[in-house]
Amino acid sequence: MEAVTVVGAGVIGLSWARLFGEAGWEVRISDPRPDLADVVDRELAGVPVTLAVDLASAADGTDFVQESGPERIEIKEQMFATLAAHTRDDVVLASSSSSLLPSDIAAGNPADHRIVIGHPFNPPELMPLVEVVPGPATSASTVDRAVEVYRKLDKLPIRLKKEIPGFVGNRLQKVFNEQATYLVQQGVIDVTDLDDLVRASLGLRWATVGPFQSGALGGGPAGFRHLTEHVASQMTFEIGRPDPSRMGEVFEAVEEAYGLGQSAYEKLAALRDGRTRAVLEPLGWPPPPSADDQET
Numbered sequence: 048m049e050a051v052t053v054v055g056a057g058v059i060g061l062s063w064a065r066l067f068g069e070a071g072w073e074v075r076i077s078d079p080r081p082d083l084a085d086v087v088d089r090e091l092a093g094v095p096v097t098l099a100v101d102l103a104s105a106a107d108g109t110d111f112v113q114e115s116g117p118e119r120i121e122i123k124e125q126m127f128a129t130l131a132a133h134t135r136d137d138v139v140l141a142s143s144s145s146s147l148l149p150s151d152i153a154a155g156n157p158a159d160h161r162i163v164i165g166h167p168f169n170p171p172e173l174m175p176l177v178e179v180v181p182g183p184a185t186s187a188s189t190v191d192r193a194v195e196v197y198r199k200l201d202k203l204p205i206r207l208k209k210e211i212p213g214f215v216g217n218r219l220q221k222v223f224n225e226q227a228t229y230l231v232q233q234g235v236i237d238v239t240d241l242d243d244l245v246r247a248s249l250g251l252r253w254a255t256v257g258p259f260q261s262g263a264l265g266g267g268p269a270g271f272r273h274l275t276e277h278v279a280s281q282m283t284f285e286i287g288r289p290d291p292s293r294m295g296e297v298f299e300a301v302e303e304a305y306g307l308g309q310s311a312y313e314k315l316a317a318l319r320d321g322r323t324r325a326v327l328e329p330l331g332w333p334p335p336p337s338a339d340d341q342e343t
């Protein structure tokens with residue numbers, strides 16, 4: 048049985064741990080949080096998991112690392128230095144980072160060729176995508192191995208051709224979320240109506256066809272070129288930016304709409320997970336095995 052070291056038992060690490068565990072991996076989880084044993088008992092019941100406060104012992108003898116610790120470059124640098132020193136030279140060290148460059152995480156690390164971003168969308172156990180982002184020092188075999196592991200977990204790994212802050216998913220999300228915040232701050236729409244608007248339009252559309260595919264359809268038989276030159280050419284307005292000093296009112300509106308704290312979180316997560324599970328299979332996830340997977 049292959050072993051994975053999951054670094055960090057927060058929102059993302061716990062979900063990776065369930066995913067790897069359910070796929071038959073031996074899971075080692077490392078986190079200095081004092082309530083680690085309680086959290087693991089509650090969140091990972093039935094998963095074959097061993098706990099380690101000490102990262103070096105969790106890494107020793109492992110076959111793959113999925114780091115999901117705090118999104119702070121100085122902490123990641125330190126964690127990857129320990130991981131490099133306590134893993135074999137064929138072990139991929141993948142970071143779930145949402146936006147940090149792999150070249151920054153790997154700077155000065157003797158195992159820089161083994162470091163790669165494996166960025167999931169939350170929750171990794173349900174969302175198909177993992178963005179695989181190499182830095183300039185990442186070896187081709189590291190990228191290949193990361194892709195192979197994520198495919199075997201029934202994920203859709205997409206390799207970026209080169210690193211860029213925020214990768215692709217979060218650059219798109221940043222633009223979109225900033226505009227949503229701007230519209231709420233401007234009093235154009237409230238939080239729940241904006242969410243319903245997106246679920247009933249762009250969310251549903253983008254779950255079935257991507258934005259370029261949708262553009263190809265939006266222009267009719269004349270395609271994306273026609274849509275761009277005809278309808279889109281009239282959208283010359285400035286879109287504005289949210290006011291950072293007025294974020295408090297947006298936080299309050301979101302908290303009033305959806306609540307705050309453990310029980311509100313569990314209720315919302317159950318709603319999201321139920322809906323996500325219901326649409327995954329009809330939408331074709333997980334994808335059928337590729338020819339490569341069938342050979343192995």
Ligand SMILES: NC(=O)c1ccc[n+]([C@@H]2O[C@H](COP(=O)([O-])OP(=O)(O)OC[C@H]3O[C@@H](n4cnc5c(N)ncnc54)[C@H](O)[C@@H]3O)[C@@H](O)[C@H]2O)c1
Nearest residue numbers: 055056057058059078080115116117118143144145167169
């Ligand atoms: N939350 C998201 O939606 C999301 C999505 C994709 C990727 N990510 C990325 O995943 C990573 C984790 O994010 P999260 O939302 O799970 O954060 P989180 O705050 O929920 O969890 C981070 C965990 O790391 C632990 N930790 C702190 N120092 C540590 C150390 N030295 N060694 C091991 N663990 C340590 C903390 O105790 C905490 O349990 C980040 O890099 C983030 O950018 C987050």
